[in-house]
Each structure stands twice: as C-alpha cells, then as structure tokens.
Amino acid sequence: MLENSFIMVAIILIINIVYVSFFTIRMILTLKGQRYMAAAISTVEVVIYVVGLGLVLDNLNQIQNLVAYAVGYGLGVIVGMKIEDKLALGYITVNVITKEYDRDLPKVLRSQGYGVTSWAANGLEGDRMALQILTPRKFELKLYQQIKEQDPKAFIIAYEPKTIHGGFWVKNVRRGKLFNGQR
Incomplete structure (x- = not known):
C-alpha cells in the first residue's frame, strides 16, 4: 500500500x-x-x-x-x-468603557450570569462608565454581541487572566451555577 x-x-x-x-x-x-x-x-x-x-x-x-x-x-x-x-478553555476578562450611563449595561450582563464590576471613569471626552467582566471563553462572542447591542461604540479590551481568586463569581463557577448550562 x-x-x-x-x-x-x-x-x-x-x-x-x-x-x-x-x-x-x-x-x-x-x-x-x-x-x-x-x-x-x-x-x-x-x-x-x-x-x-x-x-x-x-x-x-x-x-x-x-x-x-x-x-x-x-x-x-x-x-x-x-x-x-x-x-474555548479558560476565562477572559473584558474591560469595557462606555458613555452610555442611561443604559444599565452592568445590570443586564449580571442578569445573564457575567461577573461585572463597574465604576465611574473620566476620558478625553468626559465622563464614562468602566466595566470589568469575567467570563468563560466559550461565552466571549456572546458577551461582545450583548455589549454592542447596548452600546455599539463601546471601547472593548479583552485579555486572559493568569490567576482568579475570590469573589462571588468564582464560587458560582465552582458550583456550576452560572449561565444555566448554556453553551
């Protein structure tokens, strides 16, 4: 042969x-x-x-x-x-900067299971809202889509964290409670 x-x-x-x-x-x-x-x-x-x-x-x-x-x-x-x-192994951290204060992007994302921390920020053109979001990589594209639906002009940066420790989100990941088994 x-x-x-x-x-x-x-x-x-x-x-x-x-x-x-x-x-x-x-x-x-x-x-x-x-x-x-x-x-x-x-x-x-x-x-x-x-x-x-x-x-x-x-x-x-x-x-x-x-x-x-x-x-x-x-x-x-x-x-x-x-x-x-x-x-899509592992997790990503996504930093988002938006000027859309009137939209409740953190609340919407939290309701979908994402870990979101938000705070007031100031950019070249004035006040902004900054968000830091932790998610499994398999939900990365879905997260981007949701952010763009809420604010098409949002500034988005993603990176892979080396270590994750503490917080409600990590506990829920370990218990398998996030995202209701979605893929």
Whole structure:
C-alpha cells in the first residue's frame, strides 16, 4: 500500500495534521496549567510524530513526501487553532468603557450570569462608565454581541487572566451555577 506515492503523500499529510493539532492543543493545555491532560496528549503526540517522520526519512529521495510533511505541518497549526477555538478553555476578562450611563449595561450582563464590576471613569471626552467582566471563553462572542447591542461604540479590551481568586463569581463557577448550562 505504501508503494503508491499518492497514498504515501496522503498518509504523511494526515499524520502531520494530526500530530501538529495534538502539539497545539498540548501547548495550550500546558499554558493553562492542565499538566496531566497535556502529558497524556504528548504521549499520543510523540507516537504520531515518530511514525510520520519515519515515513519521510525512509523515503527522502521522494520530494513530494517532504512537501506533504511541510504542508501537513502548516495545516495542522490551523486545525489545532480551530480545535482550541471550539474547546474555548479558560476565562477572559473584558474591560469595557462606555458613555452610555442611561443604559444599565452592568445590570443586564449580571442578569445573564457575567461577573461585572463597574465604576465611574473620566476620558478625553468626559465622563464614562468602566466595566470589568469575567467570563468563560466559550461565552466571549456572546458577551461582545450583548455589549454592542447596548452600546455599539463601546471601547472593548479583552485579555486572559493568569490567576482568579475570590469573589462571588468564582464560587458560582465552582458550583456550576452560572449561565444555566448554556453553551
């Protein structure tokens, strides 16, 4: 079966897409502190890597195998990123600055389960309301949509917090009470 060069190229391409996808997910899990899951994935990842690289090294005289390996690597990065987007691991903190005091954006967001802290702020063009919102990443796009519905001109900055400690919201996350099981 490996005598057919098209089949060989396809196998190398698929192996490398899978390998690099695993690599990407493992790196993200490592950065998020999920050591044991990252270690388990790395075990599978290294087996896939050795098989794929072995196929290429055994057939170095066929340039299409090397090209398939390189293309598979690039596609694997894209596939891994797409998988990570779907998994949406972790939390994000979103800072919002709005001049819409008359709209009760904090109350609306709190009623939907978001952790919101708000305060008065002052910008170049006058008084503003600043909000800091904590949410699981899987609800990130929904949060942006809700903010833009309330204030299309809101200034939004998002980042991933390294540590979260204390507050009502963290307690409710641990109890599984936020967002009523929505996805």
